[in-house]
Amino acid sequence: MTLLDQVEAALNTIRPYLETDGGNVSVDEITPDKIVKLKLLGSCGSCPMSIMTLKAGIEEAIKKAVPEITGVEAINLTDIDDPNAVLPENLR
Numbered sequence: 001m002t003l004l005d006q007v008e009a010a011l012n013t014i015r016p017y018l019e020t021d022g023g024n025v026s027v028d029e030i031t032p033d034k035i036v037k038l039k040l041l042g043s044c045g046s047c048p049m050s051i052m053t054l055k056a057g058i059e060e061a062i063k064k065a066v067p068e069i070t071g072v073e074a075i076n077l078t079d080i081d082d083p084n085a086v087l088p089e090n091l092r
Contacts, residue, residue: 003069004027006065007030007062007065007066008027011058013061014057014058017057021043022042023045023047024041025041026039028075034069034071035069036072058072
């Protein structure tokens with residue numbers, strides 16, 4: 001099973017939750033240093049919770065299933081500097 005197949009299998013475990021809210025993700029690339037670059041689709045691309053979903057949900061699922069992966073990034077997530085974005089470290 002290729003690295004991409006393993007990442008896709010991990011994503012398939014959380015896709016039903018993303019789809020419930022009208023979203024999804026697609027793998028854009030896996031870099032040579034084992035960073036998965038994802039594209040957030042549907043409502044995931046514009047949701048203020050998408051950063052938290054990416055870090056606490058998607059990245060955790062991928063790294064648990066595929067320990068070789070060193071990181072996960074969204075290529076179309078531009079609101080990381082948005083003061084209204086919900087980040088895991090701000091949930092207190």
